[in-house]
Amino acid sequence: MSDNKYAVAGPNFQDYITCPYDSAHRIRPSRFTLHLICCSKNFPSSKKVRCPFNTAHVHSVFVMKDHVAECPDRSLLERYKLPDMLPPVEPRQTGFLIETDEDWDAEPPVATYDPQAYCERTFVIRNPQGNPPAARRAFRKRENKRFTGKDGS
Structure with missing residues (x-):
């Protein structure tokens, strides 16, 4: 019998998001918005509403008023509506600059392949x-x- 031991990595459950409609649902972040659409149809009587700034934010009606005032995505809308009132967003600088003398637009010195x-x-x-x-x-x-x-x- 072989002494080889193989470790099989399971899903990383720390990266999953819990559904606001049913806490037993654990969803990958890439599928979260699609799941919210399907799950909201399964729970029509829940008193949950979506945030006007980000559809992935779903809260109860009572908590939504506080959430709208403190939503991290609210600044994106305010920056769009009032661009002169807010300070401009600084663009991220790239960490490197490569100097080269290559010219990719120049014709190659060899004939093309037929x-x-x-x-x-x-x-x-x-x-x-x-x-x-x-x-x-x-x-x-x-x-x-x-x-x-x-x-x-």
Whole structure:
């Protein structure tokens, strides 16, 4: 019997989000908004409403008033509505700058690759598909002559 031991990693449940409608539901963040749409249909009598700034924020009606005042996504809407009133967002600087003398727009110093010409110069077996039978026969005859150096009849 082999002494190899393999560890199989399970899902990382710390990255999952708990559904506001049913605490037994644990959803990946990438699927959370889709799940909220489906789950809200399953719980129509719950008194939950969505945040006007982010549809992934779902709270009870009583908590929503406080949430709207403190929502972290509210600043995005306010910056859009009143761009002159708020200080501008500083763009993130990139951590590096690469100096190079390459010019990707210049033409390459070599000729372009022609696969048809390469196949005709070297011994590559080709299969002419889509041609009528007479053209395929003529092609096979030419290829046989090219490979063997003698007539294929």
